[in-house]
Amino acid sequence: MKRIGVLTSGGDAPGMNAAIRAVVRTGLEKGWQVYGIQQGYAGLGDDLMIDLTARDVGGIIQRGGTMLGSARCAAFRTEEGRKQAITNLVKRDIDGLVVIGGNGSQTGAYEVSKLGFPVVGIASTIDNDLYGSEITIGVDTALNIALEAIDRLKTTASSHHRAFLVEVMGRDCGYLALIAGITGGAEAIVIPEIETDPEQLAVELRSAYNRGKAHAIIVVAEGARYNAGRLTDYFKTHSQRLGFELRTTQLGHVQRGGAPGAFDRLLATRLGAAATEQLSKGNTGVLVGLQKGFIIATPLEEVVTSKKLLDTSLFDLARVLGK
Ligand code: ATP
Numbered sequence: 001m002k003r004i005g006v007l008t009s010g011g012d013a014p015g016m017n018a019a020i021r022a023v024v025r026t027g028l029e030k031g032w033q034v035y036g037i038q039q040g041y042a043g044l045g046d047d048l049m050i051d052l053t054a055r056d057v058g059g060i061i062q063r064g065g066t067m068l069g070s071a072r073c074a075a076f077r078t079e080e081g082r083k084q085a086i087t088n089l090v091k092r093d094i095d096g097l098v099v100i101g102g103n104g105s106q107t108g109a110y111e112v113s114k115l116g117f118p119v120v121g122i123a124s125t126i127d128n129d130l131y132g133s134e135i136t137i138g139v140d141t142a143l144n145i146a147l148e149a150i151d152r153l154k155t156t157a158s159s160h161h162r163a164f165l166v167e168v169m170g171r172d173c174g175y176l177a178l179i180a181g182i183t184g185g186a187e188a189i190v191i192p193e194i195e196t197d198p199e200q201l202a203v204e205l206r207s208a209y210n211r212g213k214a215h216a217i218i219v220v221a222e223g224a225r226y227n228a229g230r231l232t233d234y235f236k237t238h239s240q241r242l243g244f245e246l247r248t249t250q251l252g253h254v255q256r257g258g259a260p261g262a263f264d265r266l267l268a269t270r271l272g273a274a275a276t277e278q279l280s281k282g283n284t285g286v287l288v289g290l291q292k293g294f295i296i297a298t299p300l301e302e303v304v305t306s307k308k309l310l311d312t313s314l315f316d317l318a319r320v321l322g323k
Contacts, residue, residue, distance in 0.1 A: 001118075001279060003033045004096040005049060005089060008066040008075075009040035012256055013138025015264035017067055019100050022272025024057045026310040030280055035094060039069045040101070041076035041108055044085040049092065052160045062242075064141070064258050071103075071129075076108050086117050087259075096279040098272075100124045102136070110300035118284035121277045121300060124268070126256060129173035131306040132298035133289025135307035137271065141262040142169070142255045143179055148182035150217060150253055157215035157247075163205055165218045167228035167250040174245055177221035178314055187213065187322045190220040190231070193297055193310050198226055198234045202242045211323070220248070271297050 006023045028251075029036040034055075038048040050056075060067050074157025075081035089097065096118045099109040102125025109121045123133035126142040147169050157164045170176040181189035188207045190196045205216045220228055228248050235246045260268070267290060274288040274295040278309045286297040289294065 001032060002096045003035065003092065003098050003224040004279060005035045005037050005044075005094045005300070006068070006097060006098040007040050007044060007100065007234055008039035008068050008070045008124070009099060009101035009108065010070060011102065011125060011144060012065045013124045013136070013254065014117055014258050014260035016100055016124055017063050018064070018260060018268035019032070019122050019124060019272040020066070020068060021057040022269045025051045025054055025099050025125065026273045026276040028054055030276060036068050040071040041081075041085065042071040043069070044088060045072065045073065045075055045081055045237070047088045049088075053186055055304045062259050064256070064260060071282070073287045081283060082108075082115060086115055086212075087283035089117065096120070096284070098122060098275045098279070100137075102127060103130050106130065106300060107289075107304045110285070110304045113285035113300055113312050118282075119300075120280060120284055121287035122271045122275050122276045123287055126169060126176065127171045127173050128175040129171060129248070129308055130287075130289070131308045134291055134298075135267070136289070137268045138260070139176070139265055141258050142176060143183070144261060145255050145258045146176065146180040146251055147184050149214040149249065149254070150180060150219065153249060154185070154217055163216040163218070163244055165220055165228055165231060165245050165246045165248045167222055167248070169255050170184055170221045170223055172203035172223040173214070174221040174224070174309075174310055175207050177219050177224075178310065178318065181219035182314060182318045182321065184217065184219065185322070186219045186318070187216045188218040190218060190224045190226055191310070191315070191317040192221055192223040192261040193312055194315055196224065196226050198231060200308070201231075202217045202235070204242065208216045208322075216266065255281070257282040
């Protein structure tokens with residue numbers, strides 16, 4: 001191997017820069033040349049590649065987002081788009097690719113590997129919905145940002161005896177909401193994996209007041225059937241009967257924007273180093289992720305055909321602790 005490319009794809013996650021830095025510096029250490037591909041798979045198709053030196057990735061470990069840019073690229077879902085991308089790689093004598101991203105990005109990586117091009121994926125998404133890594137790059141930082149918001153809302157909620165709803169990201173996965181709810185001391189949590197009845201939710205909130213609580217915080221996953229919009233509408237429509245309304249905060253992209261914490265910087269650094277190690281061993285078509293404290297390589301085929309399950313026993317624990 002002489003030259004490799006690295007790209008970030010899909011939603012950005014705090015820690016992606018630390019992963020790029022680790023790929024570049026461990027790649028250079030092996031005597032390779034490392035190209036940064038800009039704008040994810042879109043840049044691969046449009047040949048947007050820059051030669052990266054050790055200095056080029058200086059001063060980025062503490063920055064959120066991704067210095068290479070990211071994109072969602074429809075063309076890459078077609079075989080023609082992927083073949084064009086591989087042609088661009090081969091033209092520059094690049095013989096290995098590192099893809100930093102979540103579920104969709106790793107599906108793209110798997111498709112590239114099926115065409116015979118050596119590729120290694122790095123598990124990175126704030127949603128934590130990717131099989132092959134118990135926790136992915138960006139999750140810890142996104143959780144801490146959500147927690148800061150919840151802690152602040154709790155202060156104002158207590159002062160005014162109000163019910164606050166906080167919607168967090170996560171796509172179809174309730175992980176962020178569940179963990180932010182437990183660690184933020186929420187009175188109720190709404191996630192896609194568990195059916196929620198708004199009437200029952202109202203009963204729980206009222207009983208929280210009856211037990212002497214000064215506030216009620218509900219953490220809701222954006223992918224839940226009753227997300228922030230629907231729950232707010234429901235409580236508004238039935239406010240007379242239910243006895244109260246909800247004040248709603250959607251954290252949205254605020255969750256992505258923070259500087260990565262120590263956990264994400266270290267995870268990203270270890271995964272970046274593991275990716276170049278896998279490429280140098282010729283062990284490609286795999287995703288590197290964290291499992292039981294170790295960095296493990298899992299075949300991309302297994303990654304994209306398996307579903308990561310949420311530990312819903314934590315939901316039961318949250319109900320007990322929210323009393
Ligand atoms: P996140 O969950 O953090 O947003 P992600 O990697 O899951 O990240 P997606 O938008 O799902 O984000 O995917 C990123 C890109 O990966 C897509 O824009 C597309 O270019 C590529 N991709 C997704 N699915 C496929 C597929 N089935 N085949 C080929 N490429 C794909």
